[in-house]
Amino acid sequence: MDLRALTLFVGLCSSASPAEVRLVGGPSPCSGRLEQQRQSDWEPVRDQNLDWNLTAADQVCRRISCGSVVSLRRTLDQEPPQDLVTREESRAEGTPERPPFRVEITCSDSVRLENGTDRCSGRLQVKRNQVWSSVCSDGFDLQDAEVVCRELGCGSPSGFKEELYGEAPEWIPEFRCGGHESALLHCERSDRDTCSPGTTVTLTCSDPGWYRLVEGSGRCDGTLEGREWDEWRPVDYPYWNLRLARMVCRDLDCGSPLSTRRRETGSKRTWGFEPLSTASSHYKHQTSSGVIEITCSDFVRLEDRTHRCSGRLQVKRNQVWSSVCSDGFDLQDAEVVCRELGCGSPSGFKEELYGEATEWIPEFRCGGHESALLHCERSDRDTCSPGTTVTLTCSDPDDVRLEGGASRCAGRLEMKHDGVWRAMKIPNPDWNLNLAALICGQLDCGPALSAVNRPEYPQEDAWWIYPYCLHSALKDCLTVNHEQISDSLEVTCSDSVRLVGGTHRCSGRLQVKRNQVWSSVCSDGFDLQDAEVVCRELGCGSPSGFKEELYGEAPEWIPEFRCGGHESALLHCERSDRDTCSPGTTVTLTCSAPDQVRLVGNRSTCAGELQMKVHEDWRPVVDIDWYWNQNWTSAASSVCSQLGCGSIVTTDLEEIGSKRPMWIIQSSCFQSTLSLQDCLVLSDEARDSDSLQVICSDLLVQPNISVSSSRLEVQQQKVRVLLGSNFSIICSTRPQYPGGSFQLVFNSSSSTLNYVLPAVTHSAVFLFPAAEGLHRGTYTCIYHLYVFSHNFSSTSRPIYLIPSAPLMDLIIRLVVHLLVMVLLISVTCFYSRKYSVETRSRNEETNVVAELQ
Structure with a gap:
């Protein structure tokens, strides 16, 4: 949108200084060429960069009290304004050479939907005597709704209801449409002059969609047309394939694609399909010589x-x-x-x-x-x-083979399509290894070891592969075009060893192939030298761990490998004649992965731009599936998990204004793999792309907790403070983001208390005037922060606080207790001796008296 058009659009959306506009040259004041008043003159509004859309046009219709927008068109301006730069000046200044277009808008002059979620929903109103009136819901039926939706350029009605709006409907007569009329006011009307109190029609029309198939046997068969700016044109794309056709069939609710092809038609105006466009539009203007034909299954499908x-x-x-x-x-x-x-x-x-x-x-x-x-x-x-x-x-109908190699897992890559075997061509050699990995898996070979272009083949026809869908079924990636090539892709897969069921391609349960069957390997006798050979053979790093694992099945490979560590393949090693194995034990091996992941550009290692290291080269990552369904959750969760950053909170795109080398990732492949690295599509192309931002839950570092007091004793996670003394508990965190608050949580055997203070210079001090027995318990700091439109928190380690008496008091109390005990013992001994003496005296007197008698 040029500067004046942008000013116009801002003026339309602003109540402060609305722009003066009009539509001229049409059959009514609500249809025609858009003009804007500048001082005392009216000038056409020009759209030089094709940025005008239905939202802006709808603002114009409402500004001039003309209901809702019905259509938006552009016509080439035959008289460019004098203040636009010439083509020669454009070349000199590096500005676009696109000629300006005039904007033509058609509004509905008689009907509109008000206060809905979009232009195709809301409360139904009609215009009479230049005043918009709500419509009574009594008698309003499906035929009436179909006429309204058609008149507004929306799809079929998906729902309408009676709604108590709080005001009396001003349009009382009942519409009696047959459903074929072009406008609601063309329908017959009754003479009804009453209405149920306060009931109005609220209507929702379905969006007409982005695609349609025309000139076929039905709505699910024909030539593909796309809608942009409310204009339908044929769609052309040189890399069209079954994956894209499936997207169209799904959006049209037409089952699965049965066939698709590109047909030459001669030069004509078409929409150019842009699957990787970062703009809101799906297409670009172009003139091409082909159209796309699709046949979908309208009656049967296999789902989920x-x-x-x-x-x-x-x-x-x-x-x-x-x-x-x-x-x-x-x-x-x-x-x-x-x-x-x-x-x-x-x-x-x-x-x-x-x-x-x-x-x-x-x-x-x-x-x-x-x-x-x-x-x-x-x-x-x-x-x-x-x-x-x-x-x-x-069974998958794709026919793939590796021809001319030492085994069925090595050779020239060929594919049979439409009954014809041809070599396969991929546009960028950096994608070869990804394609090779897909082929090796389909042929039930091991991992791909190499993929090399060989130029020595004669000129011949080849099938083209669309590289951005290499983790779909191979047939889905095959384009409808083919061309001649003079080179061919030779693939070598590992035909003897693989790792399965691991977290990435360089980890898992070790298996070897014998008699065309993959067999788990017994862990008895497997050592570091054997592991080094396997990791080297699979193109991984050095072994970082291997173990015996009870897998629940008897290992089928019993002989013991005796590798020296220098062999190029595991089956090149010597083997023993052992024929027994500990029951059910297999080798699980982990080699260091050659690729790494990080989040950069933020104050936390758990938030920022996603970057990956491949071949010692760190680059940002662009996700080619983002604009299809924005379903990146599982892949982003893997990033957070791999970094030890908890779970995914959100992902977003941040606009970057310059070209830079990128790694391409296809997140849709993550449904069939556990490793983010397995979904990379390597390319050396510099891209003008958005930055993929990932935010994980463990965004904040762990806060610290400490106690301050004049008399303090710390023993591991236990802290003793003096009874009656002042003490403070300090919560702090490393500087990351400004603001936030600290929550101090106290737990004892009888209660739980919470204290909250704002974070000042990344810390908070909780003061306690006098330590008492009630302060005995566990204390924990929780740091809370609202950032990136989400609430985050992080919890410190706990500490246990024990209020206690001073040491001297304890000593004095102990001495007093000892003195008291000594005194009690002395008194007890004295009275005990006295009692003994008196008892003896009485006994002696008794004996003397007895003798005298």
Whole structure:
């Protein structure tokens, strides 16, 4: 948007100084070319950078009291203004050469939806006598709603309701539309003059979407057209493939793609598809010679699985997708479904308790030769075992091979498509290893060891691979175009050793291949030299750990390896003749991963721009899947976990204005791998891209807790303070972010108390005037901070505080206690001796008297 257009748009959104605008040259004051008043003159509003959109146009319609925007068009300005730079000046100054466009807007002059969440929803109002009036809901029906949605350029009505708005509706007559009218006021009306008190129509129309298929046999078949700025054009893209076609079929609610191709049509105006665009728009203006044709399955699909040839079976009836009851479903039915979806033969199907009532009850009775499931005969069954649905897996129809190598796991990469074997071409050689890893896995070989371009092949046709989807099914990445090449990709996979079930490609349970079957390795006798050979063979770092693990299955590889540590492959090592193994023990090995992750540009190691190190080179990471679904949570969680930073809080994009070398990552592949590094797509291209910011939960460092007192004794996590003395508990943290607060939590056997103070210079001091027995207990500091639009907290270690008496008092009390005890003992002894003497005297007197008698 040029400066004047930007000023206009700001003026439209501001109540302080609204811009004076008008629409001229149309059939009504609510349609035509947009003009703005400058002093006493009216001048056309020009859109030099194609930045005007429906939101800005809707502001214009509302500004001139013309309802909602219906359409926005641009026409090439035949008379450029004098103050615009010429083409020669543009070249000299480095500014764009794009010619200016005039903005043409059509508003609805009679109907609008007010106070909704978008322009296609809200309270229905019509204009009469230049005043907007709410519409009474009595008698308003689906046909009336369809006319309103069509008139506003929205989709079909998705809901309308009666709503008590708090004011009497001003439009009382009842509309009686047939549903085909172009405007609501073209419908017939009744003579009703009353309305239920305060009830108005609130209407929601569906958005017409970004795509449609035209000139085909139905809405799910035909030439792809895209909508931008409310203008529909054919879409063309040289790297079009099944993955992109699946996105279109899904958005159109049309099941799975059956086929797609690019057809030459001659030069015409099209939208150029931009899958990696950082702009809000999906397309760019262009003139091209091709269009995209897609055929989607409108009646059957496999849902909720990792690729298009497996999942829960659903059929469409009455425009609603319904799960299929598993009762009676057999192999012939499965063969028809797999054939209809363009997949291979069925490799498995099962009954699955899905947790919802099955909606499709009739039983299919296919012979196996039908072209579509709904062409099969059906029974009249109307019951089904509760909640059981069909889950089906068809074999992947892709045909891939490595030709001309020493084994089936090495050689020139070729693929069969449409019945033709051709070499495969990838645009950027840096992506070769990623493609090779996908191929090795599909061929049931071990990890990819190398991928090299060989130029010695003659000129020939090759299939092109779209590199940004290399972690999807390989067929999805194959473009509809092909061209001649004079080089070919040679791939070498490890045919003998692999690590499976680990956290990344350089860790896991060790397996070797024998007789084309992968076998776990017995841990008895496995040592460091053996581990070094495995790590070197897989292109990983040195072994960082290996252990014996009870895996729950008997190891199938019994002989003991006796490597010297210098061998290039594990199977090149000598082996013993051992034929026994400790029951169920296998080798689990971890090699150091060659790649690393970090977050930089912030005051915490747990927040900032995501960067990764590959081949000793640190670069920022751009996620090519962000603009498809912004579903980066699982991959970002891996970053936080790998850095020891807790869980993911949020991810965002930050605009960067310069080109720089980037690593590309495809986060959608994280659903099928545990390692972020496995999802890298290497490239040396400098990109003008946004910065991917990650914020983890352990953003704050652990705060410190300490006690200050004139008489203090510290023993590990126990602190003694003098009874009756003043003491302070100090909470502090390392300087990271300004502000925040400290919460001091006190726990004793009888109570829990909380004290809160703001953080001043990253600390807070909690004062206690006199230590008492009630202060005995555990104290913990919690630092709270609101930053990056989220609340964070971090907890200190606990300390245990014990109020106690002074040492001298204790000594005096001890001496007094001792003196008292001595005195008691002395008194006791005195009276004891006196009692003994008196007793003896009485006994002697008694004896004398007895003798005298």
